[in-house]
Amino acid sequence: NAGxxxxxxxxxxxxxxxxxxxxxxMKGHSHVYWYRQLxxxxxxxxxxxxxxxxxxxxxxxxxxxxxxxxxxxxxxLRIQQVVRGDSAAYFCASSPPERGASExxxxxxxxxxxxx
Amino acid sequence: xxxxEQSPQFLSIQEGENLTVYCNSSxxxxxxxxxxxEPGEGPVLLVTVVTGGEVKKLKRLTFQFGDARKDSSLHxxxxxxxxxxxxxxxxxxxxxxxxxxxxTILRVKS
Numbered sequence: 338n339a340g341x342x343x344x345x346x347x348x349x350x351x352x353x354x355x356x357x358x359x360x361x362x363m364k365g366h367s368h369v370y371w372y373r374q375l376x377x378x379x380x381x382x383x384x385x386x387x388x389x390x391x392x393x394x395x396x397x398x399x400x401x402x403x404x405x406x407x408x409x410x411x412x413x414l415r416i417q418q419v420v421r422g423d424s425a426a427y428f429c430a431s432s433p434p435e436r437g438a439s440e441x442x443x444x445x446x447x448x449x450x451x452x453x
Numbered sequence: 454x455x456x457x458e459q460s461p462q463f464l465s466i467q468e469g470e471n472l473t474v475y476c477n478s479s480x481x482x483x484x485x486x487x488x489x490x491e492p493g494e495g496p497v498l499l500v501t502v503v504t505g506g507e508v509k510k511l512k513r514l515t516f517q518f519g520d521a522r523k524d525s526s527l528h529x530x531x532x533x534x535x536x537x538x539x540x541x542x543x544x545x546x547x548x549x550x551x552x553x554x555x556x557t558i559l560r561v562k563s
Contacts, residue, residue, distance in 0.1 A: 341495075370550065380496070380541065382550040393548045428495050432549070442551060444488075444495035 339364065341431050341445035349451045350419045358414040358448045362431030369412040370442055371404060374426040386412060419452045426450075455480055455544050457554035465560045469531050474557040476542035477524045483545065485525045487516060490539040490556075499527075532561045 342361040350356050362369050371383040385393040386406035397404065401419075406412040416423055426449050430442035458477045466472055476485065484503045488496035500509050502518035502525060509516045513536075515528040529536055537560050543551045 368549070372551070372553075379555040380543075380551075380553040382552070385549055393550060396550070430495075430551075441498060441501070442549075444497070446493070446495050449493075 341429055341443055343429050343445040343448050345448060346446060347449045349453060351453050352420055353418050356416040356419050356450055358427050360412040360429030360445060362412070363443055366431035366433050368432045368434070369406050370430040371414050372428045372430065374428065376425070380428065421452045424450055424452045455546065455552050457542055457544060457552060459542060459554035459557050461557060462555070463558045465562065466532055468533060468561055468563045471528065471530050472532055472559070473526050473528045474540055475524065475526050476554055478544070481522045485518060486543045487527055488541040488543060490541060496541055534561045534563045537561050
């Protein structure tokens with residue numbers, strides 16, 4: 338059973354370009370979470386999605402960032418007009434449908450974004 | 454948002470030594486998770502503790518949850534170079550989002 342897959346693993350962008358990060362959850366998982374790990378900082382929650390719905394985006398910057406989890410295909414985290422401060426490791430996690438209790442989140446290997 | 458404090462920030466020890474890292478909060482945890490993250494990879498869940506006073510063992514790793522559910526510790530016996538990594542504690546908040554501590558970077562030298 339394949340784990341959470343993220344691609345690309347490394348992404349280099351110049352300031353002003355767009356970055357698209359993809360996440361394929363584990364088989365049978367319908368919940369996806371995105372976290373960001375800035376240099377010298379811990380992991381910070383960004384957004385929680387279920388198929389075709391954004392459940393909680395309280396950790397997302399108000400501008401330039403968006404996320405989706407379509408009915409078919411991977412979840413996408415999109416960063417428009419990237420700036421150097423967006424350089425970080427972006428992790429996706431997935432969990433199965435809840436069964437009355439919180440489910441474990443399984444993390445992917447991350448995408449390292451470098452903005453030049 | 455709950456604030457999780459981890460200590461120490463860095464720990465460098467020789468192979469075979471024992472160590473303990475800590476995770477504390479001013480408020481009560483509903484549950485607490487410990488993760489290990491290796492360079493270039495994502496966090497991997499080690500254990501979840503739920504009940505105050507709970508002790509869980511995973512080979513040479515012992516996890517304790519404080520009686521008041523405000524603190525937790527991870528003790529490693531006879532550390533090995535393969536234990537090197539970033540150890541993170543995390544608490545789940547309402548809505549399923551995880552709140553992480555800043556982590557303890559452990560380096561075990563052979």
